[in-house]
Amino acid sequence: MKDNHFISASAGTGKTYALTTRIIRLLLLGIDPASVAALTFTRAAAGEIFNKLAGRLAAGAADNGNAAEKLSREIFTSLPKWQDDIIRKNHGAPLAPAVFAETLRKLVATQHQSFIGTLDSFMWRMVRIFPLELGFTAAELRLMDAHESEQAGAAAVAQILNATPRDADEFFEDFRAATQGDGGKTFFGELAEFVKRWHRHRLDFPNEPSWGDACAIWGAAGMPFAKNADAIAAFETAVANAPEFADRRESFLSVCKFAREFNGTFDAPTPLKNMLENWTPAGAIGEFNCDRKKTNFSSKQQAAGHALLSHLLATALEIRLKHTAGLFRLMTRYEAAYAGTARDHGRLVFDDIPRKLATLGDTERDLLAFRLDSQIRHWLLDEFQDTSRAQWNEKVNRPLVREALQENEDNDKNWRSVFVVGDAKQSIYGWRGGDVAIFNEEKERPEYTRGSLTESYRFGETIVETVNTVFTPTAIQAYLAGGDAAAGAAERWGKIWEEHSAAPKKDGTPGDSGQVVLTTFQKDAASERDEIDVCADNIIAELDRTKPWDKNLEDGTAILVRTNDEGKKLAEKLSARGIRVAWEGESAIGDCPVVAALLNLVRLSAHPSDKFAKRHLAATPLVKAEAGAAAIAEEFSLNNARLGLAGALRKIIEENSGSFVAMAGAADKFTRARLDALLLAAAQFEAGAGADTHPDDFAAFVEASRRRDFADPTVVKILTVHRSKGLGFDYVIVPFFEDEGIDSVSNPKSPIIADDWILENPGKNVTGADSVLGSADDNMRRGKILENLCLYYVAMTRAKKYLSIHAKNAMNKDGKVSGTKYFSTHLINRLGGIASAELTVFTGTGKTETPANEKNAGDAEKIELPAVPKRKTPSATAKFFTREIFFDGTEKKNAGAAENVSAETGAERGDRLHKELQKIEWFTTTGIMGATGTGPSSTSAAGLGACAFSEEILKLFAKETEFSRAFEKPDDAAGEVVLWREKSFEVFIPVDENAGEKKSAGEWLSGRFDRVVFTGSYSARRAVIFDFKTNAKLEGEGDAAFAKRMVEHYAPQMALYRKAVQALCGLGADAVSSVLLLTETAAVVPVPAA
Known part of the structure; x- marks a missing residue:
């Protein structure tokens, strides 16, 4: 009566459907739900299994649209005869809605006893069964979060x-x-x-x-x-x-x-x-x-x-x-x-659990095995390719499953079974310990009936053909040719690959073929823009053309990236262009100015002498001056004692909602979501606080806290490939950002690891000279290459209808394709050749078809792509001086070039003077303030040398002059004075068509302010931009002529600076002025608006 199955299920082939069908069959056979363990890798996957299981039973119970008949047919299809006989005898055939209703009631009634969950949570249950045997008391056992784990590590140090x-x-x-x-x-x-x-x-x-x-x-x-x-x-x-x-x-x-x-x-x-x-x-x-x-x-x-x-x-x-x-x-x-x-006191992380269980003595292990073995009769293991060696250890999980695999009784209700499902092509969690070798080893055991699912219900013929074309073993072997590690990875891929096919519709006719688009992008070597910037322009143009948010796509649009950094940066680029996106990866709660201000309020309430926190608060709309910051911090401290941290934060948020709107620029959903997350974090922090917990710890807790933003189908989602695993979307965009080839995966800081030894990496020169080290290194590299292939496979199998691939064009300036093994090059070679900014659409027959927007004008309406803004840096708008050269070849010397700096180039001198001027916060009668960030740096001009100022700077401030007065703090009783020093900015300024501006893509400004001083408040708010200029006068040039030349030279730059401040701060054109500070003549020269 053996009924053990090992299923290899390719992407989109109905793995969850197979699992839930198996569970429904077990329940209909009279198996107690509490004796079924369905374990998977992530909580999301566990939730999907239970939801799909309950959903199918509920649909069958409701009998909407012959759902009961459909589910009954699915249950009896390919069912072993002895099971078919039992179900027919107990419930009849076909199965009626009442049968599914009763089964659903039984499932829900025993939900609290359910073993449907993650493998980690199952092992946590084991720890709680035998706490004393593991050296714990039940009361002290708890799982630590990321923040608490970091604190435990710091305490150990x-x-x-x-x-x-x-x-x-x-x-x-x-x-x-x-x-x-x-x-x-x-x-x-x-x-x-x-x-x-x-x-x-x-x-x-x-x-x-x-x-x-x-x-x-x-x-x-x-x-x-x-x-x-x-x-x-x-x-x-x-x-x-x-x-x-x-x-x-x-x-x-x-x-x-x-x-x-x-x-x-x-x-x-x-x-x-x-x-x-x-x-x-x-x-x-x-x-x-x-x-x-x-x-x-x-x-x-x-x-x-x-x-x-x-x-x-x-x-x-x-x-x-x-x-x-x-x-x-x-x-x-x-x-x-x-x-x-930590660990000896029952404070554990998930990685500790399997190791702790492995320390059980034989007697305790046998008792644990007996207790679980008598309760769990049927094992269903999902995503088995991601199981780690620690989880599949020889003392706990593996013996339990193996015993169920081998013991099968003739009694109908006491028979046992194992059902394993996974896909070696989707093993992308090696960095978390997942070992696909476990999957391959278990698959070969003779107790299993092996099967495979290769027919896709997620995507149609075109995407199937694309996946087969890219990942077929012959193609991968050609792509990875050269090098033992790469060749070994190709060989391993060939062993796990199975050709995909598209499932037909219910009536037997072919399903929608779908569409695949290939676009290439190439970074200009001379440009400051990186690959993400360049590719973002292509993605923006594509989204503007396709407008997926208007297409009522049930499963939405997703952009899949490899890393969190890529996702966050791409989200910023698209948001700046007005595209509604949601970054669904992990992001910090504190990535918001309002939250940052509140965290400094908590710090100041605990440390009233914290000058940084005090000045930050003084620069926010919460308070008007440093004195006000101290008062609000004292009030917060009292509320914290009376209401608790979460209550005190909630009170100040509710009382200052207007100020927060001013800080955020608008009452945006992002800020609201971050404030809600902050309040939740405060409640969690208080719940886990111990006797030695200090308010300082809350900032670290927030920094360690992560949240995920989720979007409705009308918003473009951006998420990592790892996060997308198990999900499907109607429209998927996959950009391939590759700094190195797929075979360049050897991190010099990663040790060389074999089965029973570990060695600090001596480098490829050493490993290449020794067969033992070389073999171990090649084996590690093969695993990493294979994991990268799996990651790309997962990315390209998430789309249901439309798959858009953005591949890196690796052609160099000589017109030759780089020899680096970029996966993009493989995609281009397999899917249509190098064609920058052209679309290649694959039909179900595999033939290339010209998209509608590239056909003759008579065939289709011409589609005009949106203009893409060019990035402007104010410093790049300054006119270039032409050096004056004498006929004898010597360069004309600037009149102001001091002999004592003759060995220093103009650029070096300018950079040095800029850095010194940036140190200065304010100039007072007692000296320069802010040189070290702690207050007045000296009490006399002579004393300034102690702060490492050069003689040139000391001369500028030796006496009160127009130049030194420009650094004095304004006496502004009507409002607060805010100073920006060396502040970077990035701002997109859209076209104002109502103002009669010509239709264009708008302006994208990027740069750095030397010094900006804000005074006044509300409608009287003003800003003055001070820009340091270290240019020297030409020979024979007077001060007035020099000032005039500087104004003409830098007027375009200052115009862009003024526009940037207006956009960033919401100020009018008449409220922003600009001034040049000329170190050569100690002059302060206004630059008028054009």
């Missing part, structure tokens, strides 16, 4: 640093070994980076011999290379001083110098790299280039070269082995401290 002097000395020695003795960053920065990178590895490899032990890596023989102190001198004699290499002597001497100073990193001279590439561990050095000359060594010279290379490799490996051992000791100290402050 603090415990290490507060160790006894002896322990501290040992710790510092281990840390120096781990960081190679290089404290390039701050100590705490280095420590935090290493803890984050290495602690998980310490948990995966808990035994010291796995870390930096040569015998564990290479066996009893140890390291394959030998150090030789005489190798460098021997090489210098045999090669560098050889007469036949006299013309290359300096290059070979540089090799010797590098070898003597070698620190374990192969940042080597080119001849040494070429020698290494043509060297075999057996000792031979083939022909290589040195100084662009073919070079061949004699047998004696090869022996000398072999000894030198062996010495360098042995030195590099010795250093890495020592560092790796030091890392183990360092992480062991951290692990002991972390366990003592």
Whole structure:
């Protein structure tokens, strides 16, 4: 009576449908819902399973549109005879709506006992069953959130640093070994980076011999290379001083110098790299280039070269082995401290759970297995390709499933089963521990009846054909040709690939074929714009043309990106162009000026002397001056004590809604959503607060908190490919932003990892010279390449009707395609060739068809693409001076060029003076304020030198002049004075057609203000833009002529600055003025509006 199934389900083929059908069949067979465990990878997937299950039963119970008959037919299709007989006997056939209603009632009634959820939550239940056996009390067990976990890590670090002097000395020695003795960053920065990178590895490899032990890596023989102190001198004699290499002597001497100073990193001279590439561990050095000359060594010279290379490799490996051992000791100290402050007290994260369960003794494990085994009779495992080794461990989950797999009783109600479904082509969570090898290993077990789902119900023939064309094994093999790792990844892909097909309609006719569009983009090497900027223009033009928000698309439009940074930046670009988008990835609550101000209010209430928080609040509409900031902080502190943190925040939000509107620019949904998220975070913070919790901790809690914004179908969603997994959208846009090829996945900071050892990465020069390290590195690279292929597959299988691909054009300036293995190049080669900004549409027959908007004018209405704004930087509008050159070739010298700076270029001098002037907040009678950010920097002009000001700047402020008065703080009793220093800006100014402006794309302004001073309030608000100019006068040029020339030269730049301030602050043209501060003549020169 075995009924175990292992299903490989390609994208869109009905995996959830198969799972829910299986559960309904079990319930109809009389199985108790509480004895069915349906486990998946994410909470979203678990929710989808339960919702789809309840939804199908509810539809069958309601019998709308013959739903009961349809569901009955689905239940009986391909059902084993013995199960068919039982269901027919108990419920009749076809199944009536009343049967589904009763089944739904049973499901809902036992929902509190349900095992439909994530594998992590299931294991958490196990921990709660046996807390005492795991060393906990039930009362202290709880899961930590990201903020609390970070705090626990910080407490562990603090415990290490507060160790006894002896322990501290040992710790510092281990840390120096781990960081190679290089404290390039701050100590705490280095420590935090290493803890984050290495602690998980310490948990995966808990035994010291796995870390930096040569015998564990290479066996009893140890390291394959030998150090030789005489190798460098021997090489210098045999090669560098050889007469036949006299013309290359300096290059070979540089090799010797590098070898003597070698620190374990192969940042080597080119001849040494070429020698290494043509060297075999057996000792031979083939022909290589040195100084662009073919070079061949004699047998004696090869022996000398072999000894030198062996010495360098042995030195590099010795250093890495020592560092790796030091890392183990360092992480062991951290692990002991972390366990003592968090884990041993029942404060866990999900990663701790499987490891804790694995520590159960045999007796406890048997009791746990008996308890679960007697309750759970049927296992359904979803998204099995993402299961990790820790979750599929030999002491907990795996034995339970294997026992159910092998035990099947003849009794109808006691039979057991396992149903596994997944897709190796969608294994994209390797970075979280997911191991697709588990999927492949389990699939081969003989107890399963294996099956596959390849018929897509999500997308039609055109998308199916596109997916098959791009991902067929022969195409992937050609794309990844060259290199063992890439070839190995292609081979693995071939083993998991299955051709896709499109499911027909219910009446047997073909479904909608869909549409696929390929557009290319290319970054101009001379432009400051990056790939996202360039591609965003194409996406904007496409969305303006297609207008999906007007098409009533039930499942909406989505743009899929690889990283959070890509998604947030793209969302900003599209929003600035007026397109309604929602970033559905994780974003920080604090990415809003209103929330930032409230967090500083919390800080100031806890620390009244916090000047930064006080000045920030004083610059907001909440208060009018620093004194007001202190008062509002004191009031907030009292409300916090009386109402709690969430109550105090809610009170100030409700009382100051008008001020928040002024800060946000409008009562926008974004700000409202962030304020709601802040209040929720405050409630969560208070709920988890301990005796030692301080208000300061709330800011860190908010910074660690993340939220996701969700959109209705009329809004364009932007989300990561990982987030899109399991979802489908009517219209999907996939931009491929690629800095490197798919095979360039080896992170030099990632260690080399094998089954039973780990080693700090010594670099490709070392791994390439040793078969053991090379094999381990290639295996890791194969896995990463395969994961990238899976990620691209997931991205291209989310669309139901329309798939738009934006691929990077990798053609260089010579018209040749880059040899880098960009996936974009593969897409272009397979789907239509390089055609910048052209659309290629694939029909169901696979033929290329010209889009309607590119046909003859008589065939279709011409579609006019929207104008794309050009990015303007005010500094680029300044006119260029033509240098005056005498006929003898010497350059005419500026009259004001001081002799003591003659060695400094004009650009260097200008940059230096700008940086010094940017330090100045205000100039007072007692000196310059704000040079160090802490108040008056001196009490006299002579004392300014202590703040590292140059003599040129000191002269400008030695006495009260028009120039120094420009830096005085205005006495503005009518409003608040706000100062911007070195403030970057990015603003889009749309066309004002009501003002009679010519129709265009508007203006996109980007730049940086040197200094802007705001005075007044409300309608009397004014802004003065001060721009520093360090130009020198020409020979014989008077002060007045110089000032006039500067105004003419910089008038366009200042006009754009004024326009930017008007747009950013909502000020009228007459409320913004601009001034040039000329360091050459200490003059203040107004620049009138045109």
